[in-house]
Amino acid sequence: MDEQQRGGQLFTFEEPASRLELFIRFVYSFLISIVLAIYGFVAGICMMVQWLHILILGRRNSGLHDVIQGYLEYQVHVMAYLNIVTDRRPNIMPEKVDIFEQPK
Secondary structure (H helix, E strand, C coil), X not given: CCHHHHCCCCCCCCCCCCHHHHHHHHXXXXXXXXXXXXXXXXXXXXXXXXXXXXXXXXXXXXXXXXXXXXXXXXXXXXXHHHCCCXXXXXXXXXXXXXXXXXXX
16 A cells, blocks of 8 residues: 555554654553543434434434544544554544544
């Protein structure tokens, strides 16, 4: 896969790694894990409400969808950092991260 196809892909191989970032990651992971857990709790409630909304009205609510989608995007970004796939540190507060599938 060439550089243009990878673009801003989150899971690209990076050979150089910062030793300092490795130590920062240890402390920083506690902070973002707490934010992720709280966000996950809120997203879980939204999923239950969304389920009831679909059951009763037969359609999805866009606000609930946005919260759930935002959680999943943030989770992927945080997991890439926590699992030492990237040195790109996620913000404490969630931000939009594009996740997409490329057609084969």
